[in-house]
Each structure stands twice: as structure tokens, then as C-alpha cells.
Amino acid sequence: MEKMNGLDGKTNIQEAAALKRRVKAKKIPNMIGDADDHLEKKGGGGDHHQNTKSVPFLKLFSFADSSDIFLMIVGTIGAIGNGLGLPLSTILFGQMISALQVDKDVVRVTSEICLKTLYLAAGIGAAGFLQVACWMVTGARQAARIRGVYLKTILRQDVAFFDKETNTGEVVGRMSGDTVLIQDAMGEKVGKFLQLVSTFIGGFVVAFLKGWLLTLLLLASVPLIVTSGGLMYIAISKTASRGQDAYTNAANAVEQTISSIRTVASFTGEKQAVNNYKKFLLTTYKSGVQEGFVSGLGFGLVTFVIYCCYAMAVWFGAKMVLHKGYTGGDVLNVMMSLLTGSASLGQASPCMSAFVAGKVAAYKMFETIERKPKIDAYDTKGKILDDVRGDIELRDVFFSYPTRPDLQIFSGFCLSIQSGTTAALVGQSGSGKSTVISLIERFYDPQAGKVLIDGINLKDLQLNWIRGKIGLVSQEPVLFACSIRDNIAYGKDGATTEEIRVAAELANAAKLIDALPQGLETTVGAHGTQLSGGQKQRIAIARAILKDPRILLLDEATSALDVESERIVQEALDRIMVNQTTLIVAHRLSTVRNADMIAVIHRGKIVERGSHLELIKNLDGAYSQLIRLQEVNKESGEDVDGKSIYEIPVESFGRPISPGQCKRISSQKSLSWESSTNDSSHHSFSIAEYTSTSKGPSREKVPAESEEKFPLVSIWRLAHLNKPEIPIILLGVIAAIISGMLLPILGILLTRVIHSFYEKPADLIKDTAFWSKMFLILGVVSFLAIPARAYFLSVAGCKLIERIRLMCFDKLVRMEVGWFDEQEHSSGFLGVKLSADAAATRSLVGDALGQILQVIASVVAGLIIAFITSWKLAFIVLSLIPLIGINEYLQVRYMKGFSADSKMIYEEASQVANDAVGSIRTVASFCAEDKVMHLYSRKCEGPRKAGIRQGLITGIGFGTSFVMLFLVYATSFYAGARFIEAEKATFSDVFLVFFALTFAATGVSQTSSMGPDTSKAKDAATSIFAILDQQSKIDPLDESGMTLDYLKGDIEFCNLSFKYPCRSDVQIFRDLNLAIHSSKTVALVGESGSGKSTFISLLQRFYDPDSGYVTLDGIEIQKFQVKWLRQQMGLVSQEPVLFNDTIRANIAYGKEGNAIESEIKAVAELANAHSFISALPEVKINK
Structure with a gap:
């Protein structure tokens, strides 16, 4: 493990939340555990090693049922049939060439071939539908099943699993991201792979049947095509993945800044945030340019190899016609079959990449699914008692947390609580008070010793049943993103409204609920952010009251309440604690005076126990010291909640506090502002201020009609942002125009080659040699033009994205804090704007201009060639071109994959999983696993049906596209035959018009389908400029305003x-x-x-x-001046926010990151944080 200064120890998002609590309570042992966990993550690199592991491919289908097996069989048959269609069509194409060239009865023969083409089209269309529909539907079904099984497995795991092996972000990431990769690997990509393999085999079979000798000669080119195609897709997938990874850090910076905007504003950290974001964007920009260049180079290489193969085929084909009796149709048939077959194998690379990605993604998920927890929430084994008295005993317990096995919390710990009595645990933070509650809830099992309920080992009782008899209220209440009614109802399945209201009354929550606009139906927001800390706590207490437990565990249950609310809630708790066994962990000693037994815990040992009256008789006892210290704090005006009583040095327990100590401690002044808000973008509901008229229908904002509408922005305004890159764009435009002319020129070459095969021997040799060289030249041009276009326009496009993101983020940090209170200005929504919307605008300017010009070049060149050759035939073929365009669009759209859409349609279901996993202790305590799964299944029902519907619709579209393609071919050649018969066109004219227009249409459709949706891009640009046009009412970076040389502070x-x-x-x-x-x-x-x-x-x-x-x-x-004003103040909130950075950086944030080491050390000592920072593994603060 690498050595690291304690100040440099990082905290991730989950660890930051834990660290906030521990900084506040100084729980040094747990702090060390978390820090060490992070050190292991940073230094070990174990995750990377794990990610290289994968499951066998067939294991992906472990959760297929009989319906899925049937769908896969039918889909496989369809894929094979669809794959064989293209090689068979080359036979008809060869026959068509011979018919148009030599047959006298050209119309009749062509009609027969066209009819066969339509029959083949119908068969391929049906096969295409079965292939896509069946594989997409079964992929969606199996992926949904894996999501459900994975979540159910996660919910059944013991708490130690979440401490050591996973976190909320990872679980939700796997459910929303990894399952998409798994679905892709066992859904449509399997069908596509089978289709391409069938095409490869069929192509070679047809080629050998039509001309085995020429096929053997051309086989030398196949590895080049397959290899270049494979390398292209592998390189593209890798660079695309790196680009996504590169923006992850930038996206995290946005999320941290926006979600902690109050902390950022209070400490004037706006410039730090912008500079940090800019640094991450530079990496993203470089990755984007690299991806563009690799993509262009790959396509250029594949195109060059294909043109070289055309050249070789033409050269050897001429030899075969002269010496082996081949016809021109045979040569073209072999060429098209081999190229179709080999190209299909090259196109299989994305499928192979998807299979690898799916197998790797499945490894961790399947490993978790197969994991057998030591404490299984779904285990039905164990005793169920007729009645629970509530006797609790911890007998000779040895325990250490799984994350820190070397740090012993308890060594022979003993505690006994009689049924129906109230016991309280007090002592310094980190002494093990909350650990007692965790052991009683059986979140963990002791390494030795026993936890007994009514004299029976907790391990011998059925877990769900005993947890149902225990009620838990924690220091930091956890609420789910649903209504208040649903949150309270977690305490009891099938609870009635009356029962919920009674529980709310007892918890002193009824008035606050009635004052809210929608009463019980009010949504509390993610993690309850729409409520203040005290309001959340009362809802959590109501939830525990509704459970009517025999054993009640209160872990700082009233810590977030004001004094009056605490008194009323405490009275309510006192009432429900009658005849119940209650265990209280408290900092405020006033809340435990009435306890039947108080135990003072120090370093995992009970150093004193007895009632309040008994304990205060021992003036030198630990409890008496705490009482006197708290009274000293009250008299000195310090934090009256008593939290500072635990700042007493641990060595002083067991001996009296000297007057000097009292004086020294009382001089450590601190102003504790009780804050009912945290750094989320929502402030709390107010209670007293709601008037009676507020009851009734919701007056909450968010009606659709009230949403702000923004006019569509001008493309020129967006283009203006790309102005610095004009020279680069011009070079890209030139390369794009050249690229656009390649396909129409290819049509000319193919037509001339076909014509040459039917010439006299002397002309045949001369002309085919010339056209072979033309193919090579065209290949070289394509190899230069395609990468150049991609590179230059990627530079322009990526610069635009970088500039837009930076401008938007700079604007966001300038906005007043109140702006972020709106739901549409949350970190999630704004993160999407900077991530997806900024990227989408690229399709309107910059490299989009190159795509448009490439299309225009293709169309203009194709039309000119076609109309010069035969304007009448050109009109006929042109009328059918839209069908070609639709076909190509659907083909490319299918190649890109539809499964990614499922990531979006499962968002709502993912939120359920996010809430449950993020609150796993609450879910476990209230035995809410089945309730969560039921809610998750309900949320998945819509997306599941949508996935099936999408599969059927896509299958129909995919199958129809083949029918349209062959219909165009048949109609075009039939019209050509008519023109040849009427002597209005020649054989060469027919093929030249056909190739020129169809290749131009192919270029148009492929380019448009690969580019992002223009409509979406316009909406994204509108959204971006809506941010840029915002005017901040309180701009923290505005330099105007006065400053004072000296501030008194009135x-x-x-x-x-x-x-x-x-x-x-x-x-x-x-x-x-x-x-x-x-x-x-x-x-x-x-x-x-x-x-x-x-x-x-x-x-x-x-x-x-x-x-x-x-x-x-x-x-x-x-x-x-806003910045100066805020720099004169220091804010500490109830729920402090730490950034995902080192401890040093978090402390230095108070001085805009410019603090020196001695300053950081000094303030750490003043904040009494020096001791726990120094206690971090292998650390010295002054290192």
C-alpha cells in the first residue's frame, strides 16, 4: 500500500458523507477504517484487475426461461436466413448483368430475374423481422430479469458487504450501465453476428460455385479486409470508451459543485471550480480529437483495402474471362460475393466487442448474484417465538468492523438490559455505542461471544421476524424519494391512513404534515431534501412508532430537533416506551436522565453503569465528569446540545476534572448555528408560516404550462462560437467534398469494368488494366481524404464542445444560490446539459458542416453523372431513391444498436434502486426488501413492455428495409431493360445511372444516420443558450462593489x-x-x-x-463586493459538505486553496481534528 499523508487521504462521495458525521462526532476508529479503505482503492488497483475477468459467453443466458429459448431458436433461424439472402442476391445480380448485356429477349429475361428478386426480398424481409424482433425481445426480457435478480441479491446482502465491497454508485451503475452491455451482448448483437457469419459462409460458397479459381486467387485479400475492419472497430470502441472515461471526472466536478453550491458560494470557491473543470475538459478534448482521428483513419484504411481488392479482382477477372471461359457476370458475381462475405466478417467486430464487454460487465454482477451472505435477509431458517419479552444481553462480545479487522471495538464486552426497561449508552465518540445497536439489529455478527434476545442467540432467530420486532431511529434520518405517507408506511405493511396519522401525532409530526400543501401526499424529494433536519427526524420517528416494536433503538433520535420539539417528541417516545425495551444512544445527557440504567462506555468497555441518581453520587466518576462538563459549556455559552462534551481527552476518564481543565475547555468557543438546510438546492418547508389557505390542492411549481419557453437559437450564433477554428474547418470541408465524390465515381468505375468484360480480348486487357489503376488511385484518395475530414472537423467540433461547456459552467457558478432551488436547476439536470446537450450541439456546426457538404458533393456528382447519361432513366431511378435512403438509415441505425435506449427508459426504476441501496440499513431494519422489489418491478413494467414493443417495431422496420431495397433494384433494372429494348439507353447507361444514384443515396443515408439527431441538437442548443442568456441577480465573480479595510462585524x-x-x-x-x-x-x-x-x-x-x-x-x-463579503464570514452547517478530494484540499478550501502547510495544521488543531488526522494509517500531519 502506498504511503500517504493523512491530509492527502481522499474521500469518495459515500465516504464524504460518512466523514461528515465522523468529523462532527470525532469517531476516530471508523474514520481510520474509511481512510484505509480509500488507500487500498487508490494504491491497490484491484478493481482494474477484476474488470479483466469475464464469464463464459453461454453463462449470460443463465436466466433465460422457456419463452426466451423459443425466441432465441426462432431468431437464430431468421438470422441465418437473412444472412444467406445477400450472397443469393449476388447470383441474381450476375444473371441480370448477363441478361442486359447479351440477351435479345432482354425484357422477358429481366422480368423473370426481377420476380425472383422480389421472392427473395419477401423471404429476407420475413427472416430479418424474426431475427431482430426475437433477439431484441429476448435480450430485453433477460436483461430485465438480471436487473431484478441482481437488486434482490443486493438487498439480501449483509451490511458488511456495503462497507467493504460495493457502494450505491457502483450498484446503480451496474444496473443502469452494465446491464445495457449485457443486454447488447445477448440481444440484437447475437442475431447480427449470426447473420454476418451466415453471409460470410454463404458468400464464399456462392463464390466457389460461380468461379472457384478466381475465388482462390482473391482469397488473399480477404484477411486484409477482415483485419482492417476488425482493427477499425476495436480502435473506435476503445477511443470512444476513453473519451467517456475522460469526461467522467469533469462530470463529477460539475455534480460536486452544483450539489454543494452553498458551500462553494460561502467559501468563494467559484474560480477554483472553473479552473478544476477546465483542467478536466482539456483531457476530454484530447480524447475526442483522438477518437475522431482514429475513426477517420480506420474508415480510410478499410475503404483503401476494399478499393485495392476491387483492383485485384478486375485484373484477375480479365484473365479468367480470356482463359477460363468466365463471363462478365460470373466475374462480378464472384467479386460481389467475396466482398460481401469478407466485409460481413469485418462488420462482426462490433458484435465481438459487445460480447467481450457484456462478458466483462456480467462478471461482477454474476459474482454478486452468486454470493451467499453470512447474514441473509431472505433466510427463512431460524426460530420464531410466540412472544418477545425484550430481554437483551451482549455476552462476552468480541467485535471489529470488517473494514478494519485489526481495530478491535469490543473485547469481552458485556451488557444486559431487562425487558420493559430503558437503557442509555453514553461516552466519547467512537467508543462503540452505535456498534451495540448494529449488533442488536444484526447488521453484523460478533467474532466471538453472543447477542441474546430473550436468552436466545440472535443467530438462531429468523432474521426478518426479529427485525420486525425492533424499531430503529438513527441520528441522520433516511427518507425515500416518495410521499410522506409512503415513508411512514414503511413501518408497517398495509397501514391504514388512520394508523399513519396516529403515528404522526405521537411523533409530533401531524402539524407539520397538515401545514404542507399536499399533506401526507407531499413528496419529500431525494433523501428528504424538501424537509428540514428536524422535520425529517419526526417523519422517521413516526415510521418507527407505526412499526409498534417490542424493542426500540434510538441512536441520537432527537439530535436534529429544536428544544421544544425535542421535549414533545421525547414525551411521545416516553409514552410508547412503556412496556418496551428501549436502548438510547445519546449525546445530550438531559435526554437520558429518566433511563432505568445508564452505561458509560470508554474504548469498548463499560466503565460505569447505574441510574442517573446513582451515577451522579460518584463525583469522580466518568458520568459526573460529563455532567459537569456539559454544565460548564452551558454557562459559557457554548454548544448547548452537548456535543462538545466529547472533546474531553480520553485519558481524563476516571479522574476528576480540574478547574484549569474546565477553564481551558470553556475557552474553546464555538458558535453553533442550527441549520435546517444542507447544501442541496432545496430549502426546507416552513411550518408556522403556512396559512390555513395553503391546505388543499397543490400549489407547487412545475405545471407544464408554466415552464419557461425559449425561442430556437440561430445556427449562426452557434457557428460564431466556432469562429476561431475557421481555418481548420476549411481544410475539413475540402476533404469532406472529396470524400463525398468517392461513391459516385465508384459507380462510374464499376460500370466501365462491367462493360470492359464484354469487349474484345485486346481491349479487355488494356481497359481492365487501366480501370484497376483507377481503383488504386481512388483507394489512395479515400485513405487521405477520409482521415483528413475526420481529424480537422473533430478538432473544430471538440473545441466547440469544450468552449460551450466551459462557458456554461462559468455561467452556472455565477448564478445566485436561489436559482438552484428550482428542480430543473438541480445538479442532475444541469449535469445533463453540460454533458449531453453540449455534445449534441456539435452536430449543427463544425464537423456537421463537413457532413452536409459531403452529402451535397455526393448528391450533385451523382445527379450530374446520371442526368448526363440518361435523364429519363435517371428520373425513374430517382423516384425510388427515398426507399434506398430509408433502407440504409435503418441498416446503420441497427448496426449502432437500439439497446442503449434502455438505459434511459430504466431511469425511474434505477432511482428506486438508488434510494434502496443508499439507505440499506433503513431497508434492512424495516424488512422492506420485498416492498422495494415490488416497487422496482412496478417501475420496470413500463420499460419492459416498451422494450418488447421496440423490438417488434424495429423488426418490422428492419425486415421491410430489405424488401424496399430489392424492390428498388428490381424496378430499376426492369425499367433499364425496357429502355435498352426501345434503344433509348445502352447497357452501360443503365448501370451508370443506377450506380451513380444509388451510391449517392447510400452516402446520404449513412452520413445522416451516423450523425446525431438534428432536431435533438437544436433543442440542446436552445437549452445551452438558455443558460448562457441567464443574468445572475447576485454574481459572486462580479468585481464591482465596495470593500472595507477594517470590518468590525456589527x-x-x-x-x-x-x-x-x-x-x-x-x-x-x-x-x-x-x-x-x-x-x-x-x-x-x-x-x-x-x-x-x-x-x-x-x-x-x-x-x-x-x-x-x-x-x-x-x-x-x-x-x-459579493466575494469580499463572503470572505469575511465562516460558515459551518448542520450537515457539513466535504469534497471528493484530500483532507488537505478540503481544509485549504477555506482559503481558496492557497493555504500553506503550517496554516492547515494550525486550523486542524483549533478544530480538534489534528488527533484523528494524525491517527490515519502510516501518517504524520507535518509530513
Whole structure:
């Protein structure tokens, strides 16, 4: 493991959340465990090694049922039939050439061949439908089943699994991302692979039948085509993957900044955020350019090899016609069959890549699915008692957390709680209080010793049943992203409205619920962000009350409540604790005075136990020290919640506190602002301010008609952003025009070659030699033009994306905090705009211009050639060209794959999984696994049906496309035969018109289908400019405004009235006045949602008041420079936010990242954080 300074230890998103709590409570042992976990992740690289493992291909189909097996068999038959269709069509094409060239009864013979073509088209169309529909439907069905099984397996795992082996992001990522790869690997790509293999085999069979000698000679070129095609797709897939990975860091930077916008604003970290984002964008830009170049080089190489094969085939074909009795049709038949077969094998590379990706993605998922947890939530074994008395005993327990097996929490720990009594655990943070609760809930099993309920080992009881008898309320309440009713109902299956209301009354939550616009139906938002901390806690308590448990576990259950709410809730808890066994973990000693037994825990040992009255008699005891310390803190005006009592050095337990110690501790002043909001973009609902008229229909924002509409932006405005790249774009445009002319020119060459095969021997040798050289020249031109177009236009396009993203992000960090309160301005929505929308705009300018010009060049060249040759025939073929375009579009769209769409349609279901896994302890405690699975299945029902419907529709489209293609061929050649018979056109004219127009149409359709959807791009551009056109009401980067050389710190709120912008119907302040003198400590108290945190938000200028004003040293704060104003303040919230960076960087953030080592060390000591940072593995803070 690499050595690392404790300050450099990083925290990921989940670890940051844990670290927030531990910094607040100083739980050093757990902190070390988390830090060590991260060190292992950073230094070990184990995940990378795991990702190279894969499952056998057939194992992907482990969850197929009989219907899926039937679909796969039918789909396989369809794929083989579809694959053989193209080689068979080359036979008819060869016959058509001979008929048009030599047959006198040209119309009759051509009619017969055209009829065979239509029969073949019908067969291929039906086979194509079966292939696509069956494989897409079975892929969607099996992937959905894997998602469900995986989530069910995840929910049954023990908590240790989430501590050591996975996290919410990984689970949701696998369900939304990896299952897409698995579905791709066992769905449509299997059908496509079987089709291409069939085409390869069929092509070679036909080629050998029509001309075995020429086939053997041309076989030398096949490996080149297959290899170049394979290398192209592999290189493209790898560079595309690197590009996605490159933007991941940038996307994380956006998510961190927006979701923590209050912290960023308070610490004036906007410029840091922009510079950090810019650094990540540079990497993304380089990856994008590399991807464009590799893609162009790959396509150029494949095109060059194919043209070289044409040259070789023409050269040897002439020899076969002269010496081996081949006809021109035979030569063309062999050429087309071999090229079709070999090209199909090259096209199989994306399928192979998909198979590999699917097998690798399945490895971790299947490994988890097969994992047997030590503590299985679905295990039905174990005893079920007729009644639970509630006796609890921990007997000689030895325990260490799985993440830190070397750090012993308990060594021979013993605790006994009699049924119907209330026990309280107090002691320093990290001493093991919450571990006792985790063991009783059986989140973990002790390494030795026993946990007994009613004298029976907890391991011998049925897990679901015993958890159903235990109610848990944690320090940080977990609410799900659903209504208040559903959140409370988690406590009991089938709970009635009356039962829910009674539970809310007992938890002192009824008034707050009735005051909300939609009452019980009010959605609390992700993780309950629409409620304040105290409101969330009361809902969580109501949920536990509804469960009516025999054993009640309260882990800091009232810590987030104001004093009055705590008193009322405590009374409610006291009422329901009658005849129940209750275990309380508390910091506020006032909440445990009435406990029957209080145990003081120190370093995993109970150092003192007894009732409150018994314990305070021992003046030198640990409990008495805590009581006196808390009283000292109260008298000195410190944090009255008592959290600072645990700052006492651990060595002082068991001996009296000296007056000097009291004095020293009380001098460590801290102002604790109780904040009811965190750094999410939503503020809390207010309770008292809701008027009676607010009851009834919802007045929440978000009606569709009220959404802001933005006019479509001008393409020229977007193009203006690409202005610096004009010279690069011009070079790309020239290369694009040349590329666009390649296919129509290929049509001319093929026509001349066909004509040459029916010439006299002398002319045949001379002309075929000339046309062979032309094919080589065309190949060289394509090898130069295609990569050049891709490279130059990728540079322009990637620069545009980089510029747009940076401009948008710079605009976002300038917006006032209130702007982020809107749901459509959340980190998720804005992240999509910077990620997907910015990328989509590329299809409107820059490299899109090259695509358009390439199309125009193809069309113009094709039309000129066709109309000069035979304008009448050109009109007929031109009328059928749209069918060719539709066919090519569907073919390329299918090659790109439809499975990626499932990632979007499963988003809502993924949110259910995200909530459940992120709150796994709550789910386990309330035995809610089946409820989560039922909700997940319900959310998946729509996407599952949509996937099946999509498969059927796609199958119809895919099958129909073949019918249309062959219909165009048949109609064109029949019309050509008529023209030849009437002597209005020659054989060469017919093929020249046909090739010129069909190849031009192919170029158009392929280019348009590969480019992003233009309509979507326009919407994306509109969305982007909607952000850029926003004007910030409070711009933190605005340099205007006054600054002071010296600030005293007098604060005054004068006649202040205020409503939150997104809750304009709720009056927070009305004509409020408050004066705070400099150097004074002022505390704001009141019920949750009363507006305490709003004071801080107004003082920091997160918002401006509707009327009245706030002054600092007698000057209205609106007159100050925003950045300077915020730099004069230091904010610590109830739920502190740490960034996914080192501890050093998080501390240095308080000085815009410019703090030196000595400063960081000094503030760490002042914050009493030095000790736990120094305790991190292999670390010294001054290193």
C-alpha cells in the first residue's frame, strides 16, 4: 500500500458523507477504517484487475426461461436466413448483368430475374423481422430479469458487504450501465453476428460455385479486409470508451459543485471550480480529437483495402474471362460475393466487442448474484417465538468492523438490559455505542461471544421476524424519494391512513404534515431534501412508532430537533416506551436522565453503569465528569446540545476534572448555528408560516404550462462560437467534398469494368488494366481524404464542445444560490446539459458542416453523372431513391444498436434502486426488501413492455428495409431493360445511372444516420443558450462593489421581509428587526422551519430580501463586493459538505486553496481534528 499523508487521504462521495458525521462526532476508529479503505482503492488497483475477468459467453443466458429459448431458436433461424439472402442476391445480380448485356429477349429475361428478386426480398424481409424482433425481445426480457435478480441479491446482502465491497454508485451503475452491455451482448448483437457469419459462409460458397479459381486467387485479400475492419472497430470502441472515461471526472466536478453550491458560494470557491473543470475538459478534448482521428483513419484504411481488392479482382477477372471461359457476370458475381462475405466478417467486430464487454460487465454482477451472505435477509431458517419479552444481553462480545479487522471495538464486552426497561449508552465518540445497536439489529455478527434476545442467540432467530420486532431511529434520518405517507408506511405493511396519522401525532409530526400543501401526499424529494433536519427526524420517528416494536433503538433520535420539539417528541417516545425495551444512544445527557440504567462506555468497555441518581453520587466518576462538563459549556455559552462534551481527552476518564481543565475547555468557543438546510438546492418547508389557505390542492411549481419557453437559437450564433477554428474547418470541408465524390465515381468505375468484360480480348486487357489503376488511385484518395475530414472537423467540433461547456459552467457558478432551488436547476439536470446537450450541439456546426457538404458533393456528382447519361432513366431511378435512403438509415441505425435506449427508459426504476441501496440499513431494519422489489418491478413494467414493443417495431422496420431495397433494384433494372429494348439507353447507361444514384443515396443515408439527431441538437442548443442568456441577480465573480479595510462585524436586519423565490406563497419574514453587535455571540433558536437558517442565507447574500435591508457595519450588504463579503464570514452547517478530494484540499478550501502547510495544521488543531488526522494509517500531519 502506498504511503500517504493523512491530509492527502481522499474521500469518495459515500465516504464524504460518512466523514461528515465522523468529523462532527470525532469517531476516530471508523474514520481510520474509511481512510484505509480509500488507500487500498487508490494504491491497490484491484478493481482494474477484476474488470479483466469475464464469464463464459453461454453463462449470460443463465436466466433465460422457456419463452426466451423459443425466441432465441426462432431468431437464430431468421438470422441465418437473412444472412444467406445477400450472397443469393449476388447470383441474381450476375444473371441480370448477363441478361442486359447479351440477351435479345432482354425484357422477358429481366422480368423473370426481377420476380425472383422480389421472392427473395419477401423471404429476407420475413427472416430479418424474426431475427431482430426475437433477439431484441429476448435480450430485453433477460436483461430485465438480471436487473431484478441482481437488486434482490443486493438487498439480501449483509451490511458488511456495503462497507467493504460495493457502494450505491457502483450498484446503480451496474444496473443502469452494465446491464445495457449485457443486454447488447445477448440481444440484437447475437442475431447480427449470426447473420454476418451466415453471409460470410454463404458468400464464399456462392463464390466457389460461380468461379472457384478466381475465388482462390482473391482469397488473399480477404484477411486484409477482415483485419482492417476488425482493427477499425476495436480502435473506435476503445477511443470512444476513453473519451467517456475522460469526461467522467469533469462530470463529477460539475455534480460536486452544483450539489454543494452553498458551500462553494460561502467559501468563494467559484474560480477554483472553473479552473478544476477546465483542467478536466482539456483531457476530454484530447480524447475526442483522438477518437475522431482514429475513426477517420480506420474508415480510410478499410475503404483503401476494399478499393485495392476491387483492383485485384478486375485484373484477375480479365484473365479468367480470356482463359477460363468466365463471363462478365460470373466475374462480378464472384467479386460481389467475396466482398460481401469478407466485409460481413469485418462488420462482426462490433458484435465481438459487445460480447467481450457484456462478458466483462456480467462478471461482477454474476459474482454478486452468486454470493451467499453470512447474514441473509431472505433466510427463512431460524426460530420464531410466540412472544418477545425484550430481554437483551451482549455476552462476552468480541467485535471489529470488517473494514478494519485489526481495530478491535469490543473485547469481552458485556451488557444486559431487562425487558420493559430503558437503557442509555453514553461516552466519547467512537467508543462503540452505535456498534451495540448494529449488533442488536444484526447488521453484523460478533467474532466471538453472543447477542441474546430473550436468552436466545440472535443467530438462531429468523432474521426478518426479529427485525420486525425492533424499531430503529438513527441520528441522520433516511427518507425515500416518495410521499410522506409512503415513508411512514414503511413501518408497517398495509397501514391504514388512520394508523399513519396516529403515528404522526405521537411523533409530533401531524402539524407539520397538515401545514404542507399536499399533506401526507407531499413528496419529500431525494433523501428528504424538501424537509428540514428536524422535520425529517419526526417523519422517521413516526415510521418507527407505526412499526409498534417490542424493542426500540434510538441512536441520537432527537439530535436534529429544536428544544421544544425535542421535549414533545421525547414525551411521545416516553409514552410508547412503556412496556418496551428501549436502548438510547445519546449525546445530550438531559435526554437520558429518566433511563432505568445508564452505561458509560470508554474504548469498548463499560466503565460505569447505574441510574442517573446513582451515577451522579460518584463525583469522580466518568458520568459526573460529563455532567459537569456539559454544565460548564452551558454557562459559557457554548454548544448547548452537548456535543462538545466529547472533546474531553480520553485519558481524563476516571479522574476528576480540574478547574484549569474546565477553564481551558470553556475557552474553546464555538458558535453553533442550527441549520435546517444542507447544501442541496432545496430549502426546507416552513411550518408556522403556512396559512390555513395553503391546505388543499397543490400549489407547487412545475405545471407544464408554466415552464419557461425559449425561442430556437440561430445556427449562426452557434457557428460564431466556432469562429476561431475557421481555418481548420476549411481544410475539413475540402476533404469532406472529396470524400463525398468517392461513391459516385465508384459507380462510374464499376460500370466501365462491367462493360470492359464484354469487349474484345485486346481491349479487355488494356481497359481492365487501366480501370484497376483507377481503383488504386481512388483507394489512395479515400485513405487521405477520409482521415483528413475526420481529424480537422473533430478538432473544430471538440473545441466547440469544450468552449460551450466551459462557458456554461462559468455561467452556472455565477448564478445566485436561489436559482438552484428550482428542480430543473438541480445538479442532475444541469449535469445533463453540460454533458449531453453540449455534445449534441456539435452536430449543427463544425464537423456537421463537413457532413452536409459531403452529402451535397455526393448528391450533385451523382445527379450530374446520371442526368448526363440518361435523364429519363435517371428520373425513374430517382423516384425510388427515398426507399434506398430509408433502407440504409435503418441498416446503420441497427448496426449502432437500439439497446442503449434502455438505459434511459430504466431511469425511474434505477432511482428506486438508488434510494434502496443508499439507505440499506433503513431497508434492512424495516424488512422492506420485498416492498422495494415490488416497487422496482412496478417501475420496470413500463420499460419492459416498451422494450418488447421496440423490438417488434424495429423488426418490422428492419425486415421491410430489405424488401424496399430489392424492390428498388428490381424496378430499376426492369425499367433499364425496357429502355435498352426501345434503344433509348445502352447497357452501360443503365448501370451508370443506377450506380451513380444509388451510391449517392447510400452516402446520404449513412452520413445522416451516423450523425446525431438534428432536431435533438437544436433543442440542446436552445437549452445551452438558455443558460448562457441567464443574468445572475447576485454574481459572486462580479468585481464591482465596495470593500472595507477594517470590518468590525456589527450586523443589523432592518424591517426585513422575505419569501423564498420557489415558495412565493410562504412568508418567512415580515418586517423583522434584529441587531447583533460585533464580538458578541448570538444564538437563534426556534422550531424547525421557523427561519433560523434563513438569517444566515440572507447574511451571506445567498438571497436578497423582498423589502428591508441587511447591514454590515451600517452599510447595506448589497453595496459590498459579493466575494469580499463572503470572505469575511465562516460558515459551518448542520450537515457539513466535504469534497471528493484530500483532507488537505478540503481544509485549504477555506482559503481558496492557497493555504500553506503550517496554516492547515494550525486550523486542524483549533478544530480538534489534528488527533484523528494524525491517527490515519502510516501518517504524520507535518509530513
